[in-house]
Amino acid sequence: MAPLDDAKPTTVTDVRGPDGHPLDIPRLACGAMADLQSFPAHVKHNERLGYPGELIDDWKEVAIAKIGELADKNRAFQVYLDACVKCGACTDKCHYFLGTGDPKNMPVARQDLLRSVYRRYYTFAGKHFPWLVGARDLTREVLDDWYNYYHQCSQCRRCSVFCPYGIDTAEISMAAREILDTVGKGQKYCNEIIGKVLDTGNNLGLQEKALRATLESLEEDIEEDTGVSVRIPLDEKGADILLIAPSADFFAEPHIEGLIGYAKVFHQAGVSWTVSSYASEAANFGLFIGSYENMREVSLRIRKAAQDLGVKRIVFGECGHAWRVGYSFLNTLAGPFDFLDQNFPIPQHILEFTHGMLERGELNIDKSRNDHIRLTFHDSCNVARGSRMGDMPGGQFEIPRAVLRAVCNNYFDMDRDTIMESTVCCGGGGGLLTDELLDLRTKGASPRMKAMQQVTEDHGVTHLAAICAICKTQFAKVMPKFGYDMDSILSVHQLVSNAIILDGQETNNTSAAED
Amino acid sequence: MLSTLYAVLFYFATILLVVGTGLKIRKYARTPAPLKIPTTPAPTTRSGVWLRMFREVVFFESLFKANKWIWLFGYLFHFGLLLVLLRHFRYFTQPVWFWVEIIQPFGVYASFAMVIGLAGLWARRFLVERIRYISAPSDHLMLVLLLAIGLSGMGMKFVAKTDIVAVKIFFQGLMRFQINDLPTDPLLLIHLGLVASLMIIFPISKLLHAPGLFFSPSRNQVDNPREQRHLAPWAAKLEKGGR
Ligand code: SF4
Ligand code: SF4
Ligand code: SF4
Numbered sequence: 001m002a003p004l005d006d007a008k009p010t011t012v013t014d015v016r017g018p019d020g021h022p023l024d025i026p027r028l029a030c031g032a033m034a035d036l037q038s039f040p041a042h043v044k045h046n047e048r049l050g051y052p053g054e055l056i057d058d059w060k061e062v063a064i065a066k067i068g069e070l071a072d073k074n075r076a077f078q079v080y081l082d083a084c085v086k087c088g089a090c091t092d093k094c095h096y097f098l099g100t101g102d103p104k105n106m107p108v109a110r111q112d113l114l115r116s117v118y119r120r121y122y123t124f125a126g127k128h129f130p131w132l133v134g135a136r137d138l139t140r141e142v143l144d145d146w147y148n149y150y151h152q153c154s155q156c157r158r159c160s161v162f163c164p165y166g167i168d169t170a171e172i173s174m175a176a177r178e179i180l181d182t183v184g185k186g187q188k189y190c191n192e193i194i195g196k197v198l199d200t201g202n203n204l205g206l207q208e209k210a211l212r213a214t215l216e217s218l219e220e221d222i223e224e225d226t227g228v229s230v231r232i233p234l235d236e237k238g239a240d241i242l243l244i245a246p247s248a249d250f251f252a253e254p255h256i257e258g259l260i261g262y263a264k265v266f267h268q269a270g271v272s273w274t275v276s277s278y279a280s281e282a283a284n285f286g287l288f289i290g291s292y293e294n295m296r297e298v299s300l301r302i303r304k305a306a307q308d309l310g311v312k313r314i315v316f317g318e319c320g321h322a323w324r325v326g327y328s329f330l331n332t333l334a335g336p337f338d339f340l341d342q343n344f345p346i347p348q349h350i351l352e353f354t355h356g357m358l359e360r361g362e363l364n365i366d367k368s369r370n371d372h373i374r375l376t377f378h379d380s381c382n383v384a385r386g387s388r389m390g391d392m393p394g395g396q397f398e399i400p401r402a403v404l405r406a407v408c409n410n411y412f413d414m415d416r417d418t419i420m421e422s423t424v425c426c427g428g429g430g431g432l433l434t435d436e437l438l439d440l441r442t443k444g445a446s447p448r449m450k451a452m453q454q455v456t457e458d459h460g461v462t463h464l465a466a467i468c469a470i471c472k473t474q475f476a477k478v479m480p481k482f483g484y485d486m487d488s489i490l491s492v493h494q495l496v497s498n499a500i501i502l503d504g505q506e507t508n509n510t511s512a513a514e515d
Numbered sequence: 516m517l518s519t520l521y522a523v524l525f526y527f528a529t530i531l532l533v534v535g536t537g538l539k540i541r542k543y544a545r546t547p548a549p550l551k552i553p554t555t556p557a558p559t560t561r562s563g564v565w566l567r568m569f570r571e572v573v574f575f576e577s578l579f580k581a582n583k584w585i586w587l588f589g590y591l592f593h594f595g596l597l598l599v600l601l602r603h604f605r606y607f608t609q610p611v612w613f614w615v616e617i618i619q620p621f622g623v624y625a626s627f628a629m630v631i632g633l634a635g636l637w638a639r640r641f642l643v644e645r646i647r648y649i650s651a652p653s654d655h656l657m658l659v660l661l662l663a664i665g666l667s668g669m670g671m672k673f674v675a676k677t678d679i680v681a682v683k684i685f686f687q688g689l690m691r692f693q694i695n696d697l698p699t700d701p702l703l704l705i706h707l708g709l710v711a712s713l714m715i716i717f718p719i720s721k722l723l724h725a726p727g728l729f730f731s732p733s734r735n736q737v738d739n740p741r742e743q744r745h746l747a748p749w750a751a752k753l754e755k756g757g758r
Binding site: 025027028071072073074075076078079080082083084085086087088089090091092093103106108109112123124125131132133134157160161162163164165166167168171292293296327328329331332335336345346347384385386387388391392393394396397421 | 542543546551585644656732743747749753
């Protein structure tokens with residue numbers, strides 16, 4: 001091996017087994033993921049969002065013009081296109097590169113797919129000496145490469161932590177997807193889902209009636225389990241708190257267990273709260289396609305729901321990207337929220353709420369009810385690198401851990417280089433949580449899974465807790481490929497729910513509520 | 516004749532450097548950042564952001580986290596270059612500023628650091644396959660250019676000394692718009708020619724990373740979106756269009 005070279009010859013295809021460090025660098029495997037294609041959006045999905053239904057005739061001119069427009073509208077895009085020095089510091093930071101070895105999944109190479117075209121049409125050097133600066137004409141192959149590789153980025157921002165200029169490939173990815181949408185080359189998964197939110201209020205397309213029935217049956221489950229009547233109200237005017245949860249919390253496992261956890265915490269807090277059927281979705285896929293307008297429209301539903309229901313506070317459930325949009329963008333997109341109670345953060349994260357109650361000793365917790373679990377925690381990228389909880393920088397790491405330690409006796413962190421601000425993505429974020437990308441998702445999950453396998457070896461860790469709807473779904477799907485059961489993934493509030501003893505709850509039955 | 520040519524070259528290069536970089540900075544400053552996107556954890560106050568930038572500029576903090584080799588070579592190069600540049604103030608000031616006198620001896624060693632750093636960075640472009648993959652010809656050439664500037668400068672210091680007093684008179688003259696005689700040693704002419712080309716390409720190349728760093732939203736934004744509403748002018752217009 002060449003000196004000064006930190007690459008190790010690991011087999012790219014073998015994702016099983018705890019051999020090697022989670023962040024081991026593969027040798028380059030050119031073209032390894034070149035044929036992977038996310039399904040293109042249907043005409044009606046594109047048109048619903050205001051984009052051309054299919055690839056337009058003058059796509060080339062429109063795409064080039066759009067690059068210029070975005071560079072004028074978004075400083076990050078402009079600066080990031082110019083500032084990269086090709087130092088290579090980010091080359092080994094992307095979990096998709098680590099998992100696939102495909103060089104186009106190295107963050108800088110992913111940026112270069114677009115940067116090379118920007119240089120060709122917008123810079124002096126690229127116009128006159130394209131070969132010198134790696135500038136390329138925009139061709140159909142380049143456009144297809146964009147579609148392919150910008151849908152192999154989960155927009156997790158891990159690369160931006162390590163870049164000396166903070167260049168965030170997620171921003172480039174989002175811009176690229178917006179350009180693709182503008183010429184009629186949208187992705188099915190994202191665009192179909194955004195259409196559903198705009199039509200029904202949530203990503204699943206759930207109607208109000210179905211939602212109401214689900215929530216009622218959950219109330220019954222809780223009562224059966226605990227003997228206490230805990231409510232999950234829907235569309236209740238005049239409630240204090242509007243809960244904005246990812247719609248997966250209403251239907252998917254282990255998400256539902258988390259929702260039950262929120263309900264129990266609110267119940268113990270004695271606050272009045274409600275879910276809204278109009279804004280029954282925390283996730284905002286407008287982010288993934290880099291569309292300010294779509295992201296804004298989805299966000300405005302939350303504002304309208306809060307106004308119509310006359311609530312005083314907004315609390316977000318467990319969802320990574322949702323919290324990034326909620327924490328970092330909601331005030332921009334749908335503010336100002338002067339009609340809400342200014343004594344509370346707007347919006348507030350459910351973990352901030354629960355953490356506050358635990359700190360004040362207002363929850364009755366029996367930690368031993370989680371003793372059958374040896375736990376570790378996956379920092380969701382968008383919470384870790386795109387938002388905060390609490391008053392201090394880094395609260396997004398401390399608060400979930402403080403809550404987990406308060407409700408569970410056996411907690412162990414994974415390798416420091418794979419958690420907190422350096423957390424490696426679950427592999428399914430950013431609009432990639434779709435079946436045709438399963439191969440990519442599995443490979444992208446391998447750094448995280450290797451880090452988990454390490455703590456399983458060292459500390460006997462059995463379960464992984466997460467605070468993101470996408471992460472949870474993704475892990476439930478890929479963990480079996482790495483030797484774990486699909487129910488090894490837990491919601492953080494599921495652990496809270498297990499350990500909480502409600503006022504009046506019968507506790508002679510000590511078997512934990514987990515299964 | 517030669518003196519006039521170099522005089523014109525340096526005026527031209529200076530104008531391009533100042534105007535070109537100025538225009539770029541103006542473009543960066545005028546382009547709005549529509550959303551709050553600091554890479555978190557991020558400082559929650561302005562002064563905290565200044566501290567973060569300070570650590571990035573002075574210690575290359577993120578690069579250190581990322582890769583110790585690149586950090587080491589990058590650091591040797593940049594701080595070598597800084598000292599060498601400061602040392603060059605002696606050719607433009609009369610009397611020479613006292614702090615330039617103080618760093619004078621270090622500046623000489625710094626040139627070694629600079630050249631070693633550059634050589635290391637260049638070696639990585641060949642030896643590490645990931646970096647080989649992302650390197651365009653211009654990435655190699657930029658390092659060659661800087662190396663050649665460093666080596667030709669060191670050559671004049673350690674091998675074939677030039678009439679440095681005459682050089683100083685030439686540049687002091689330029690600052691007063693008079694053209695004095697420039698010595699004609701080949702090393703000096705090469706050195707100055709390369710420096711002028713570096714100044715010319717600065718605003719149209721990746722050397723823009725220098726001003727770019729200060730405008731990078733992921734580094735220069737305050738983490739306070741819940742407390743303070745952030746709104747880009749074009750987004751405000753969008754809102755007026757109806758909600
Ligand atoms: S944002 Fe994440 S997924 Fe995208 S290139 Fe960077 S590290 Fe990879
Ligand atoms: S770390 Fe930043 S500057 Fe270096 S190659 Fe990657 S994106 Fe470019
Ligand atoms: S799904 Fe979770 S881990 Fe994956 S990118 Fe989103 S927040 Fe990150």
